[in-house]
Amino acid sequence: MQDFVSRGGKIEYRRIEERDIRPLVARFDLLVVSTGKGPLGQLFTYRPEHTPYSQPQRRLCVGLYTGVRQPDPMNVTLSVSPGHGEMIVIPTITFGGVANALLMENVPGGDMEELATLSYDDNPKHFLKVLLGKLEKHHPTTYDRIDTARFDLAQPQDLLQGGVVPTVRNTVVEFDDGKCAIALGDVHAIVDPMMGQGANVASYAAFVLGEEIVNADACDARLCEKIDLKRQDRVLAASRWTNVMLQPPTEALGMLIGAMSQNPALANEFTENFNYPDRQWDRISTPQRIQAWIARMSAPSEPVRAIA
Numbered sequence: 001m002q003d004f005v006s007r008g009g010k011i012e013y014r015r016i017e018e019r020d021i022r023p024l025v026a027r028f029d030l031l032v033v034s035t036g037k038g039p040l041g042q043l044f045t046y047r048p049e050h051t052p053y054s055q056p057q058r059r060l061c062v063g064l065y066t067g068v069r070q071p072d073p074m075n076v077t078l079s080v081s082p083g084h085g086e087m088i089v090i091p092t093i094t095f096g097g098v099a100n101a102l103l104m105e106n107v108p109g110g111d112m113e114e115l116a117t118l119s120y121d122d123n124p125k126h127f128l129k130v131l132l133g134k135l136e137k138h139h140p141t142t143y144d145r146i147d148t149a150r151f152d153l154a155q156p157q158d159l160l161q162g163g164v165v166p167t168v169r170n171t172v173v174e175f176d177d178g179k180c181a182i183a184l185g186d187v188h189a190i191v192d193p194m195m196g197q198g199a200n201v202a203s204y205a206a207f208v209l210g211e212e213i214v215n216a217d218a219c220d221a222r223l224c225e226k227i228d229l230k231r232q233d234r235v236l237a238a239s240r241w242t243n244v245m246l247q248p249p250t251e252a253l254g255m256l257i258g259a260m261s262q263n264p265a266l267a268n269e270f271t272e273n274f275n276y277p278d279r280q281w282d283r284i285s286t287p288q289r290i291q292a293w294i295a296r297m298s299a300p301s302e303p304v305r306a307i308a
């Protein structure tokens, strides 16, 4: 942000209302919209073909907690309680030092769901007691890392509860004078946080957008089209991959998970592909692709030939 200001950019902090849209369009060559909430987001209509759900598929309860031992080496873990949901434990730097984010992805109707609405503020002790009981039952490998005497939110406000409706929107609106608004980040594609893809693809798309603007002769509909074509494979792949993972695993995905447990190279590539959701989607979008990937990664490597 300092770089932006030192190059002549101006940062204003204020709430954007509906009446601000026209003046903003008139003031700038191109309006980049990265807030889906309120009137700005409503400029962009849904793409039903990429928006399969109308309700959140997980009821989220995420908080920053003290009293959770870090694994050695420090890493991110994911555990699954079939029918009840997933939990991701992420080491996180907080105001009080390193703590852990516990992200609970609770299946609607499952035993963990009440955590998405249970109030911490009303009765912190009760909240922690219920939470510990559920973790012991559904995510015992995390429960085993908890020092129950020290277990608490890092700060009382470090709790987020709710749900996300995965949504992909059209990204460009052209106004009468030929000027455009283009969507970026969650307003373009919002994904459930299960695979940690939202900020990942938002920042990728921001880089694409920035590079295209720098190289553009005009900030017009053609520029927006180019930006869209360049970023859409990765953004859509993140959305499709996440949406598939929200469903119970297909037979082929179950096979992949089993194969990864026996094949570290396969598991490593799956993990690396969190950085490249388009590659992940290339690997897993159909049973044929999954089978081909497993077969390729299971083939014995070519013997090394000595050359005299």
Ligand SMILES: Cc1cc2nc3c(=O)[nH]c(=O)nc-3n(C[C@H](O)[C@H](O)[C@H](O)COP(=O)(O)OP(=O)(O)OC[C@H]3O[C@@H](n4cnc5c(N)ncnc54)[C@H](O)[C@@H]3O)c2cc1C
Binding pocket: 014, 015, 016, 017, 034, 035, 036, 037, 038, 039, 060, 062, 103, 160, 184, 185, 186, 187, 193, 195, 196, 197, 198, 199, 200, 201, 202
């Ligand atoms: C529980 C959870 C865990 C997540 N974990 C991960 C993860 O591990 N990895 C990952 O990549 N992504 C993760 N995400 C997703 C990630 O947080 C989002 O994808 C990312 O923040 C999107 O960035 P954005 O800039 O598009 O929107 P936002 O970060 O939502 O920013 C929008 C901004 O606009 C402001 N705003 C809203 N309305 C107005 C208005 N009317 N006027 C002015 N300003 C306004 C808001 O205050 C906000 O600052 C997670 C999300 C959640 C909910």
